[in-house]
Amino acid sequence: MTIEKLAEEYMNQYKILSAKIDGLRPLLYVYTGEDLYLLRKRLKIYYDMAFECKRTAEILTSYYDED
Numbered sequence: 001m002t003i004e005k006l007a008e009e010y011m012n013q014y015k016i017l018s019a020k021i022d023g024l025r026p027l028l029y030v031y032t033g034e035d036l037y038l039l040r041k042r043l044k045i046y047y048d049m050a051f052e053c054k055r056t057a058e059i060l061t062s063y064y065d066e067d
Helices: 003-029 033-061
Strands: none
């Protein structure tokens, strides 16, 4: 697998996670109590994972660029 292909895979995972976040976000206005707490916890994990995927994809994309 090439670095470009790996960067593409990370970007695809970022898009999947972003879609999950977008799908769950409206539930923040519906849930209450412990359900809301668990939803926020899940969203935080998805945000962190998406951020890391995007960051890794950007690093891999610019791997061969000159400084």
